[in-house]
Amino acid sequence: MSESSSGVNTLSGSFPKSHSSQYSDLGVTRTPLSVDQSPDSGLVSTPLPSRRFRFVSWHRLEQCDVTGDQLSCPRVREGPSEEELFQREGNDTCLERGSSSRRRREEEGQRWEDRLQENWENSLELNLSYQDLGDPFQQENFLRILRRLIRVEKLQLVDNSLTNLSSVRLPRCRMLNLHRNHLVCLRQLPKLPAVEHLCLSENAIGSLGGLGALGSSPLRCLNLTRNPVTFTQDYRARVFLCLPKLEILDGIPKLPEDAQQFPETTRMCNIL
Missing domain, CATH: 3.80.10.10 (Ribonuclease Inhibitor)
Known part of the structure; x- marks a missing residue:
């Protein structure tokens, strides 16, 4: 995935209920949205360059010029890995040491690549609402992301x-x-x-x-x-x-x- 040259934009104040059209309509519409400047809200809504990706995990997008800081309400509630679930269930079956080690290295490499694509540090305006953080792993991952928002100015x-x-x-x-x-x-x-x-x-x-x-x-x-x-x-x-x-x-x-x-x-x- 190449890194986008477009600026970081804020997200829409509304969240559609249907996710069925998330992969359709490959053209990006940049229609100006209304600006909410009410004194008690403290939130400003402006167009998002990639609204069609708003419910897609950033590192699952292929052949698209979009990064994690351009997604409206991107999914950050990734679940535990199969190995972690295996350990939680207390299964005594031992995996073969060589294959387990190789698999762990592959997962760490993929995890590092995913983190490089997240690009949270460059987010200026971001919406991480309605994440449904039901698992402790998801909550820890969410806090990890928040700690990387060193430049964010507007956050929901x-x-x-x-x-x-x-x-x-x-x-x-x-x-x-x-x-x-x-x-x-x-x-x-x-x-x-x-x-x-x-x-x-x-x-x-x-x-x-x-x-x-x-x-x-x-x-x-x-x-x-x-x-x-x-x-x-x-x-x-x-x-x-x-x-x-x-x-x-x-x-x-x-x-x-x-x-x-x-x-x-x-x-x-x-x-x-």
Whole structure:
């Protein structure tokens, strides 16, 4: 597979339900899509050069000038190898040592070739939503991919059942969408030194603990709707007090009553 010379583009905000036409229509349509600039979404949609490949694994494409950073919602939920499944089942049958060693070398070589084709490091705008990560192997592989996104600026991770991203650092990410996951604490977020728009709606976040880690970031828009933490007393005032640069919370701009001050004995020390 040759490496594409086209720039990295973002993905569509919609996801078709049918996968039957993924290999048809070899022509690429580049029709401009609508741009979502709502303050609480923090997401921008622009055309994708290879929408017909959106549900195809990047290293399974043959004779196509497309790389992993051009796929909309590419499949990263590859399952365990047959050898790993064999070991999990506790089968006592021993494979012949020579053939097993040869097979392992071939698999490692193929795995290395696949990783070279992934090209995640060059992704600027990427959608890895709806991955259906049901196996621990798939979750580990997903975290491995996230750690390689050193240049990504806009990232969508919607509905992936994610529970902990604290081991991930996204140094250039400005817009991150973690809508509908299983986060229970803000300390489970990735390191986001440059984030400006962050969507955490429909998770299970129950407290503001760890919010102080975002205080040094240029965060301007935060969405915590449909989280238990929104029922906290003086919720909005506490969030704005901890994040002085924040302009919009849950889709509502900062209001005069959000500038409430607290006694020195209770000033946010419990959430930093």
